[in-house]
Amino acid sequence: MKCTLSVALLATLLVLSGCEKSHSPSDDEHKVPGTFILRLVGSRGDTVTARWRDSDGPGGSPPIVDTLGLRSNSTYSCSLEILATDGDSLTNTIRSQGTEHQFFYSLDGSAANTVSIAITDRDSRGMPLGLQTRWSIDPVEAPTPGHVRIQLYHYEPNTKDGQARAPETDADISLPLVIEP
Template identity: 30%
Template sequence: MSLFHTRLIILLGLVVTLGSCKKEEPAPEDENELITTVRLKFTENGTTTTQTFEWKDLDGDGGAAPTISAISLRPSRTYKLEVEFLNESVSPAESINSEILEEADEHLVVVTPSASSLFTYTATDKDSRSLPIGLAGTLVTGTASTGTIKVQLRHQPPVNGQPVKNGTVTPGSDDANVTFPLTLVP
């Protein structure tokens, strides 16, 4: 066999070998949840009465404006707060909370006042690394005033197989970011 034929056979062998290598499929993107409703349930310590407030946008971004409950709480009180996220674009409505709890190491609920003197919020639920989840917590109100309460559901999936959730709002993206008007009245 000539040198040309030998080189041609080697070249063809390389082409077949390299061409048959299995390409890795890209990792599926971990998409954000579809959330149409955010429900806040406040129960004042020492009582069994629960007040429920909702932010609801059934048609999603761009359509009709969301409906937003005005929250009215008592000043200088401690409340148990439960946050519920729903997808009501399907029937029956789908609670997103079960998925948040299943993927607790990748989710964080952040509850923020504006002005900062309105309240403090402390999450009472924890993930497997003892970082807050935030679906349940304690909210302590300040003195009589008005402002807003922002509720964010942060989606913080691992990057390159490494966890990024660190208990702060910074990593990840918003699955939900809604603001309610808040009044603290005696």
């Protein structure tokens, strides 16, 4: 009887000591990007701001999206700011965790043949990040429409190579774009 009780107590002790509290990721990892603000400063001194806003997060109301209007035969320096659905800035968090994040930009429509986007900022390992970009716009003779798609990919530590997209995205948005002559 004494042996059975000792074995039961030992088994209970082992089970309880083997249970470990799960560590939850930081609050920023759970925050959903709800607003993207693109600020472009042109080579001709013009400044353009466009926003993509989804204040209630995925699955609710559709996002409110500005059309990005740019001038042809210009170059723009663009900075991207990201806010969570609660309004907190996620930009510095993404920058500080740059080795685990990368933005990819793609274009469609007629603008795809007119606009090129180059990432100008790097993470701590020298890989592209994408919060800062340079947009080069070729000359056009008529308004040229399209969309710019911005995807934020999340990488496991030390797997980002600057070219391949990760299997997991943190955000995937699209803004209409018009190039004016």
